[in-house]
Amino acid sequence: MKTEKQDWFKDWFDTKYYHILYQDRNDDEAKLFMRHLVSFLDLKKNSKIFDLPCGKGRHSVFLNTLGYDVTGADLSDNSIAYAKQFENENLHFKVQDMRVPFDIKFDAIFNLFTSFGYFDDKETNIKVLQNLKNGLKKNGVLVIDFMNVNYVKKSIINYEVITKGNIDFIINRSINSNFITKDIRFSADGKMHHYTEKVKFLPLDVLKKYFKKAGLNLKHTFGSYDLTPFLSSESNRLILILE
Numbered sequence: 001m002k003t004e005k006q007d008w009f010k011d012w013f014d015t016k017y018y019h020i021l022y023q024d025r026n027d028d029e030a031k032l033f034m035r036h037l038v039s040f041l042d043l044k045k046n047s048k049i050f051d052l053p054c055g056k057g058r059h060s061v062f063l064n065t066l067g068y069d070v071t072g073a074d075l076s077d078n079s080i081a082y083a084k085q086f087e088n089e090n091l092h093f094k095v096q097d098m099r100v101p102f103d104i105k106f107d108a109i110f111n112l113f114t115s116f117g118y119f120d121d122k123e124t125n126i127k128v129l130q131n132l133k134n135g136l137k138k139n140g141v142l143v144i145d146f147m148n149v150n151y152v153k154k155s156i157i158n159y160e161v162i163t164k165g166n167i168d169f170i171i172n173r174s175i176n177s178n179f180i181t182k183d184i185r186f187s188a189d190g191k192m193h194h195y196t197e198k199v200k201f202l203p204l205d206v207l208k209k210y211f212k213k214a215g216l217n218l219k220h221t222f223g224s225y226d227l228t229p230f231l232s233s234e235s236n237r238l239i240l241i242l243e
């Protein structure tokens with residue numbers, strides 16, 4: 001039986017409304033982040049990169065233009081169907097659940113745009129980390145782009161209405177000791193819709209415990225897409241470099 005705790009992301013991310021709400025993501029910022037990242041990691045051309053989850057493939061496509069052999073994967077059938085139009089000899093897309101072990105190994109795996117901490121139980125989140133670790137070649141590197149939950153707690157907007165594509169998205173946000181939750185309601189195509197985004201409240205000290213259990217070593221932390229130092233109360237991102 002499908003449960004909200006396991007499948008909220010599958011339902012929401014596979015809708016057209018998800019992409020309408022987030023249509024204004026900053027592509028220039030994303031490209032700059034990727035340039036900074038591959039330069040810092042000193043990733044050689046033709047290195048194999050796994051972008052998971054990749055959404056509609058914006059990071060994967062750009063990384064491929066920089067000379068990397070990229071595989072993008074996502075749980076959303078619709079997102080992968082869209083991304084496949086960009087495929088070439090060194091760029092491939094597939095449907096993949098991050099809870100399922102990977103069948104090949106990579107020089108680098110990128111987990112971007114707060115795509116970790118979706119599950120209620122610690123064990124499943126740690127299993128995801130173990131899958132990511134096992135998907136790395138020897139001396140491979142894992143990058144997790146997570147939110148800085150301390151900054152989110154300090155700056156959260158509890159209620160707002162965001163209008164995109166003639167749709168008024170009514171957003172309610174809340175935080176407790178376990179989750180940061182975004183409740184999303186709107187009317188579109190003749191009916192009311194209700195979706196939830198829910199990410200586990202994971203400060204850096206808790207994440208470090210997860211990494212230890214998964215056998216991962218935290219090598220570097222950054223606080224922004226410009227790879228500035230991480231400051232617990234001020235940085236809006238938590239960029240983690242692991243091996």
